[in-house]
Amino acid sequence: MVTIDLPIYKHHALIVGNGEIFPGITASLPGHPDLILAADGGAENALALGFQPSLVIGDLDSIKPETISTLQSRGVVIRHEPSQAENDLEKCVRYAVRSGFRDLTLIGFTGRRDDQTMATLSVCKKFQRQARFQIFTGRANTFILPAGSYALNCHVGETISLFGFPVVKGISAQGLQFSLQNEKLGPGSYGVSNRATDSKVYITWQSGTLLIYQIFKQA
Numbered sequence: 001m002v003t004i005d006l007p008i009y010k011h012h013a014l015i016v017g018n019g020e021i022f023p024g025i026t027a028s029l030p031g032h033p034d035l036i037l038a039a040d041g042g043a044e045n046a047l048a049l050g051f052q053p054s055l056v057i058g059d060l061d062s063i064k065p066e067t068i069s070t071l072q073s074r075g076v077v078i079r080h081e082p083s084q085a086e087n088d089l090e091k092c093v094r095y096a097v098r099s100g101f102r103d104l105t106l107i108g109f110t111g112r113r114d115d116q117t118m119a120t121l122s123v124c125k126k127f128q129r130q131a132r133f134q135i136f137t138g139r140a141n142t143f144i145l146p147a148g149s150y151a152l153n154c155h156v157g158e159t160i161s162l163f164g165f166p167v168v169k170g171i172s173a174q175g176l177q178f179s180l181q182n183e184k185l186g187p188g189s190y191g192v193s194n195r196a197t198d199s200k201v202y203i204t205w206q207s208g209t210l211l212i213y214q215i216f217k218q219a
Contacts, residue, residue, distance in 0.1 A: 009187045010034070011058045013101040016042040016051065017120075018062055020111025022138020025049070029136065035101060039088035043067055045108045057081055057095060058088035087116075090123045097130045104211070106135045121211075125165065128209045143212040149204040152214065159215040162191040162203070170206030 014033035018041035026049055034086045036216050038046045040058025044067055056063065057079045068078055081091050089109055096104055109120040124144045135142040143150075144165060152175075153215060154160065160176060161169075164185035173180040175198040185208075203212070 004195065010104040011099075011101040012105070013037060013096045014051070014105045014107070015039060015089065015096065016046040016049070016053065017089060017108035018042045018045060019108045019113075019116065021045050021049070021108050025107055025136055025138045028138075028141065029107075030103075030134065033105065035096065035176060037092045037096060037098070039092045039109075040072075042088075042108050043071060049107075052076065054098075055079060055095070057091045059084070071122060087119055087123070087164065089120060090126070093123055093127050093131070097127060102131050104131045104133050106133065107137075109135065110137050118166045118199070128165065140213060140215045142214075143210075145210055145212070147201070147205050147207050147209075152196075152201040152203060152212065154199065154201055154214060155217050156196055156198065158196045159213075160194045160196055160201060161213040162194065163211040163213070164191075165209040165211040167211045168205050168208035171210070172205070173203045175201035 012031065012033050013035040014029065015037045015041045023099065025137060036053045038053035038056045040056065040060060041062030043053055043056045043063050046053050047067070052074065055077045058081045060080050062141050072078060093104060106120065110117040120135065127143060133144040136198065152160070162171070162173070162185060166187060168185040171180050171183050171185055175196060177195040177197055
């Protein structure tokens, strides 16, 4: 299931982290990635999900030595970057962007520590002009997107929160309990905890980066 209708760029990268992974998360991923990167111990998650990373990047403080040996025996490159000026996700994102990838899907970068979740959003913010981000957790999906028109696939009653990242202008949205018509989203809580009233929510805006947070409706 592709949760948002995106014209996927030619190069799409999946980056796997060492955070929380929910069963069935792979069903939400948007197609087959052209590149799979693991951020350090995210290699353990990647293998558990049936993905073999093309490259492992990080300070290598959380990946098991036996996992390194297994991956190296399969021809996977292990790139040791010990610098603490960037976290392992940022190292992966920088590599992907420099390699020409513009659609980045992240899994395993939220859930276990709130500060790491904040760091994930901060890294996305830093690279927002160079890539589009989709963050999948199993409980919610987060999209960080440039100005344009999008159709969000959802279930009636799901919570949809919209945030300027930091400011969005000229935003309109249909298919929500509280529709938007050519409005502005800036700092503050306006846009939080809206609800889908249809199976598709149509969102368009003129300028700025929008963060869309979709919380799955519990069965």
